[in-house]
């Protein structure tokens with residue numbers, strides 16, 4: 001009977017990849033027994049209570065059905081912070097850390113006290129990673145999803161960054177006042193084309209569609225953000241946006257058409273152009 005099984009047996013019997021099974025079991029141990037992650041290994045003779053065992057089985061079944069680990073454990077590490085995530089927000093991706101690094105480099109060059117706008121903040125990933133790493137920065141974060149903003153505000157509180165970030169609800173620049181001006185604009189908008197088969201695969205099936213696709217050619221949100229950027233940037237201000245691996249040229253062309261200069265394509269760790277930047 002499974003109630004008699006040790007943690008080691010539960011892991012051995014699981015059909016999940018062992019790394020995933022260990023993460024989920026560690027979550028159960030943390031929630032039910034306040035044990036650290038290492039207990040999965042160090043206390044592998046332990047037997048779970050009926051409640052904890054039921055939770056393990058539920059999580060295992062959901063993961064086997066494809067639900068993302070981050071939603072099952074309710075958190076995801078990003079840059080130098082940990083964010084709470086739920087199905088109302090995109091799970092922050094490692095590739096978006098490139099946008100954070102570009103932002104921090106600009107902030108350092110400008111001496112720290114820099115105003116920043118994060119458009120489409122989701123869980124608050126970009127805004128909160130920067131607020132955490134650059135304590136003098138003045139950060140505004142927007143989203144058109146009220147659910148996402150609620151999660152982002154919870155994250156700000158949980159990270160002791162409440163008051164460091166202003167949150168605003170609305171579509172792109174409509175969320176802020178017409179004359180609001182920033183040194184830096186960062187955005188990771190929805191850039192997957194409508195009907196792209198990837199939307200039916202892996203984690204994406206469980207994430208909010210409005211965070212993934214523009215329901216058009218993949219460039220609609222990027223164009224809206226880039227075309228109006230100059231109106232909200234200080235002279236020499238920088239805008240940097242994440243885009244799909246095959247959108248670099250199209251995004252750089254949008255920046256040229258918007259009259260931006262010093263346009264650059266930035267490589268991610270996998271050697272692909274995933275961010276474009278330009279200056280007013």
Ligand SMILES: C[S@@+](CC[C@H](N)C(=O)[O-])C[C@H]1O[C@@H](n2cnc3c(N)ncnc32)[C@H](O)[C@@H]1O
Nearest residue numbers: 092120121122125143144145171172188190211
């Ligand atoms: C790809 S997700 C990025 C979330 C977060 N910045 C990150 O990197 O993890 C895109 C975000 O843009 C938001 N969004 C979509 N359309 C928007 C619009 N018209 N105005 C503002 N935000 C929008 C979505 O709700 C979602 O949170």
